[in-house]
């Protein structure tokens with residue numbers, strides 16, 4: 001029993017570092033179950049990150065190797081921690097990039113329309129996912145031009161979005177107000193494709209609001 005305890009004591013640091021073979025491991029565990037003294041030693045060891053080296057161990061020939069193993073284990077843990085942090089940083093930065101990187105949505109003749117909602121002209125998107133736009137309007141003519149965007153993140157997550165939306169009960173907005181009623185006569189893309197034109201009433205509304213007011 002005495003000799004065995006010493007053997008176990010030699011093995012315990014390796015046991016704590018989890019570098020023992022299956023057989024040695026079982027040997028240690030069997031012994032720990034029956035030996036209160038070794039159990040205590042183990043409990044003292046596993047509670048600490050760096051272990052004080054006993055005089056016997058210091059004289060032990062295998063000590064430098066054990067020290068190296070322990071150092072390697074620590075170094076591995078540190079490396080793992082750094083890798084995990086790096087992965088988190090990369091994910092975070094990619095997320096930031098993807099959610100701010102804009103991608104143009106081309107107008108195909110059907111995917112965007114203009115509708116009056118709550119007395120405002122709104123751009124309605126008939127594609128999937130969310131969208132944004134940048135627009136310029138001429139208050140003298142009521143002619144507006146527009147360009148549509150989505151984000152890289154929206155584009156990437158588009159295939160799984162229906163599932164996400166139902167899971168988190170998210171509603172994608174499918175329209176965005178552009179201007180008030182009577183402020184627009186025509187909406188084209190930046191390249192000149194006509195998306196919408198005001199009818200007679202719409203033109204009259206524009207003239208009443210912008211031309212007749214300004215001259216009269």
Ligand SMILES: [Zn+2]
Pocket residue numbers: 004005008031035036037038039
């Ligand atoms: Zn023992």
